[in-house]
Amino acid sequence: MRVSIGPDTAGVLNSDTGTTVTRSVLPCGVRVLTEQMPGVRSATIGYWIAVGSRHEADHQHGSTHFLEHLLFKGTAKRSALDIAAAFDAVGGDSNALTGKESTCYYARVLDADLPMAVEVLTDMVTSAVIDPAELEVERGVILEELAMAEDDPADVVQERFAEQVLDGHPLGRPIGGTPEEISAATRDDVVDHYHRWYRPEELVITAAGGLEHDAVCRLVAQALDGSRWDVSAASSPAALRSARQQQIPVRSGVEQISKPVEQAQVILGGRGLAASDPDRYALSLLHAILGGGMSSRLFQEVRERRGLAYSTFSFSAGYTDAGYYGLYAGCLPSKVDKVIGVLEEQLQRMAAEPVSAEELARAKGQLRGGTVLGMEETSSRMNRLGTAELVRGEFVDISETLAEVDSVTAADVQRVASRLLTGPLATTIVAP
Structure with a gap:
């Protein structure tokens, strides 16, 4: 079964595996997609923002990956320890992934703990404090991460190959930025990047496992109402990015x-x-x-x-x-x-x-x-x-x-x- 899920489409799809895929758009523009898997006692939920390293402004290289770290460092409601302890206390896993075109914050928990995961992830994505002191701590952590990658020749060859075959294009840049870019990044750069992209119309929430779609939507709506985002105004989801293939030069x-x-x-x-x-x-x-x-x-x-x-x-x-x-x-x-x-x-x-x-x-x-x-x-x-x-x-x-x-x-x-x-x-x- 192949079904379009463009911005104006919503519906329920019954897959051949016995699962149910459902998509809804909340009034504020947040999209929620779920796959209900009968008999499964766990659930994985991800909060996606369609921004990656390719979308960074010239003075903000590395900001997307910087944010991936900083969103775990605390909100107005929770400290970094509170966030970590919430998932540890239920035997769950939480992490994030920065790519060249998207960022995802995700958690895997028991089905009964899905409300907690929705509440904590929503708080992280919508209400990050980006504390200046925590930013400096994380700057050091990221520089260590980059140094570790530079010491791994397999990582180095992959990064340099991408630069060579995508010569001069943002897709060819390293996702984490360079040590020089991370060292020079200011809090204003990172915060501006955060406010530019982390908005209701850019957020896509996907979940799969032992869940009910309507219940997930209610949990998300409730968590958004208690966030720093203004979700009172009606909005449409951000448009799908152009798939027209680019002719990018290769350094042969x-x-x-x-x-x-x-x-x-x-x-x-x-x-x-x-x-x-x-x-x-x-x-x-x-x-x-x-x-x-x-x-x-x-x-x-x-x-x-x-x-x-x-x-x-x-x-x-x-x-x-x-x-x-x-x-x-x-x-x-x-x-x-x-x-x-x-x-x-x-x-x-x-x-x-x-x-x-x-x-x-x-x-x-x-x-x-x-x-x-x-x-x-x-x-x-x-x-x-x-x-x-x-x-x-x-x-x-x-x-x-x-x-x-x-x-x-x-x-x-x-x-x-x-x-x-x-x-x-x-x-x-x-x-x-």
């Missing part, structure tokens, strides 16, 4: 970052597909065949046959209007040239000849199993609802997703590989 060729490491990190790739591209199912199968498991071509050729690397795989990152893909391997510095040659050879082979019927069937089984098993978790279903609302503008049932995967042919996979190779290739290396 080889770029090397020198670090005193024992193992070189290598990524070869280029511009990929946007998140809603119709070819995304064929791309998923391409990655399953090329670098998605122990039977994949990269694993078999790079590791099993030639012994060139311990870890190797392929990946894609898709955003509203752009994307990129890469083939990764970690190897001894002396083997870098051979590894790059094999990676490119295997990528070219995907475009030069159709994959075998056996490989395609195995890849479909891998995606089918991974999709269904992933949906056993309430957090996966909560995330799927957020993506449907913020990125694609439609809800796609599991059965429809599996049908799309099953409909992909060997010719489709070959065509998508050729499509990827129409753009320039970039190679990023972290090595001595």
